[in-house]
Amino acid sequence: MKLATALILAVPAIFFAEAGRAADAPVVVTSIKPVHSLVSAIMQGVGTPELIVDGAASPHTYNMKPSNARALQNAKVVFWVGPGLEAFLEKPLEAIGSDALVAELDKAPGLTKLKFREGGAFEPHDDGDHNDGNHHDGNGHDQAHADEDHDHDHGAFDTHLWLDPQNAKAMAAEITTTLVAADPANALTYQANAKTLDDRLDALDKEIAGIVSAVKDKPFIVFHDAYQYFEHRYNVRIAGSITVSPETIPGAERIAEIHKKVGELGATCVFAEPQFQPRLVDVVIEGTKAKAGVLDPEAATLDAGPDLYFNLMHGIANSMKDCLARES
Structure with missing residues (x-):
């Protein structure tokens, strides 16, 4: 008792x-x-x-x-x-x-900031030359700063x-x-x-670099241009984006341009995002050898918590590897 x-x-x-x-x-x-x-x-x-x-x-x-x-x-x-x-x-x-x-x-002090890629469709580095005039440092980072003139509100850098x-x-x-x-x-x-x-x-x-190392030279298309920091850190090859920003639905001319580019690239991947217009990806790859994948840069499909950031980065790396490594 x-x-x-x-x-x-x-x-x-x-x-x-x-x-x-x-x-x-x-x-x-x-x-x-x-x-x-x-x-x-x-x-x-x-x-x-x-x-x-x-x-x-x-x-x-x-x-x-x-x-x-x-x-x-x-x-x-x-x-x-x-x-x-x-x-x-x-x-x-x-x-x-x-x-x-x-x-x-x-x-925050110590950030690497990359300029927005205005026009967003296909940048000079899509030809495979990573030294494309963007003033990279030794790690492939663009050291552009937000005090340059730019059409985007609130400065000149990509906020992802x-x-x-x-x-x-x-x-x-x-x-x-x-x-x-x-x-x-x-x-x-x-x-x-x-x-x-x-x-x-x-x-x-180090883990992410190892995951994407085998496919980093294979070009691919993303839904919107949110991946510059991943691209520059790991030297993967983003050949273009379907839309400059997710709020802007691309017109028929833009879709036709990207469809043509996908056809030229051959057995590439075109990545949708969970929140935005995945049917556009189907239109872009129709009649080509390209494959569809999904990237989730803002963790829309992940549960919040201290491990989410690590799951997010592994998810992006593994999605790229799985899609780009597939045979057409």
Whole structure:
């Protein structure tokens, strides 16, 4: 009976201890799944961040929900890539209370930024020459900066920054700095988690390079031009995109141009994305030797959490390898 009584008394004590620990965690809100994944990894043992663009939604076409607005109003810290990607968040973030820390991760120190490829159909590097005048560094990275004139709003660079694990490391460092500033009581946990994440990202970088090494010289077509960072990191050959941006449905002339290019490339792959117009891919490959595949740069089909970023990158690499290695 004494043991039973002790257990009964212990249960409320454990419950309130856990509740107290959860209450100590800052309210953290993240914009998209890849950012949420990095933040989740760094916050493990402290709390779980909230996610705005959940499920199969895309930041390119997202509309704010009342629950999202409430989450932002309650937030102590908000992480987003920036207005070039999550334009729907720009005004809501301006309206939230001044007590919240807002970290725009496209401003993280150490990022490699690549210029938008205006016109997007087929760039000079599709002839197989990776030294195409884009001023790459020794790792095949374009060091263009966002202060050049450009037709895109909010600067001149492509905002799909996370598709290079070295950029993910830079973003993770900024996330850690922000969390430590907002919640110094848990600084040691954040910093230890960040070190673990940093090591995992280095290992991932090597794994991805190994996965795509056998097919990196085979050209392929993507739905929209979201993969520059992956392309430049691993020297894969993107020969063009069906549309410049996913909000823009290509016209008949553009489709005919790409269909012709696919025919010239022969047994290539054309990759759809889960959220956007996969039937266009069927039109593009009709009557050619090309094969269809799917890439998921924003993790629409993946469950949110600390492992999502790694599943995302492995998924892209394996989809490329599986499709491009298939015989026609």
